[in-house]
Amino acid sequence: MKLPILGAAALAAVMIVAAGPLTAQSPPQDDSEKEIERYRQMLSDPFSNPGFLAVDRGEALWAEKRGAKNVSLEGCDLGEGPGKLEGAFAKLPRYFADADKVMDTEQRLLWCMDKLQGLDTKDVVLRRFSGPARASDMEDLVAFIANKSSEMKIQPQLSHPKEKEMAAVGEALFYTRGGVNDFSCATCHAEEGKRIRLQGLPNLSVKGKTAQETMGSWPTYRVSQSALRTMQHRLWDCYRQQRWPVPEYGSEALTALTVFLQKQAEGGEIKVPSIKR
């Protein structure tokens, strides 16, 4: 999709306003928050959301022949059958019998790259989060795949015993405190209407609208970071703010938390990629 000139100019303006340091403890001032809201409304036109550029790049990557086996990802089974993309993201994470594991979108993609394409994923994992002059295959692929579930409802998969375990462990992890500040997810996300400095904190401890709107809006284009970000990145950033160690990309605790959050968000409408501060 193309980025109209007007959209690009508006975005450049937002980026200047929003380009604070990435530490969440030094948030933008009230005024810039309002400015961003204004631009966000302007940008509700999907054609000017740069997240859709990631969708396009992801589509190309999905079809590209790569790896020792020189095949595309089109044979990858994301849970709905090989190559079936419609609605697959809405049901992820889920249990995959071939791997005997509950996997989120990113874990499953890495599995397909390895098993199907014979691709050495080291470099892909190294570029898991994009940066200036560093594209991320994972972000682009997730944008593409998630977009194929846009306007569908979040359908947490909780029938397999391992899916049930994931949800239960994810819930326990949500309340597990630690790090030098004794923080858990619940410290920041378990009460209505709270904020840290000026940043509003969604209450994810209860099922319903807040959880639905939150989970239904990832992956998202983060204006402050000029990048499309996935739930893996959001959790990485929250564990950073929680003063925990660096979480391993695509690992069990992150997937467990995602299963739990999807459960909280059950029935929410997916509208992705969205655009956020």
Add this chain to the structure above:
Amino acid sequence: MIRTFIPLAALLLAAGTATAQERPAQAVIDAYIKSTFGKASAEWQARIKPDDSLAVCNTTRNNPSSAESDAMLKRESARVVYPADGKFLGDWKKGYQVANNGRGGQFSDPPGTVAGGNCFACHQLDPKEVSYGTLGPSLAAYGKDRKYDPETIKDTYTKIYNSMAVVPCSNMPRFGVNKVLDEQQIKDVMAYLFDPESPVNK
């Protein structure tokens, strides 16, 4: 630190929150934690190993039984180290820096980063400052409202040094116990709350 073993009965008791599902065995949870954080250094691993009090907070979701609360208050009170010189108040201007600084303890912080108390993240302090969080109560006019009472000053030192010596499973960091702030930083932030010249009391 010693990991507490929690009997099943306690786990069931802990399921007080309406929608909470039964908490999986600690060993199961720990296996997930290991998968995600197992590669971190020993120092980082130690930071996420709950001490006896935090282990109770985790299993009860910050709702310890009254017996657990009593034990926690006793245990945490014993960990408070009061200034040898008996002085609780430092320099309020430096205290502002401590209250305003949210750095420290994050894996993205460069080595040697001086940690702050990040009080503004959760509390209103100087009423003129618009950027403050609401996870904790407003502390505007804190000293003035308490008439700069010496007993209250000591209690507040206790609170900042170790929040759980006052409120079991408090959501406020245990700044002294976890060595986030040193004694001088705590004295300075104390002065920010209790000096009549501090903007907090204006």
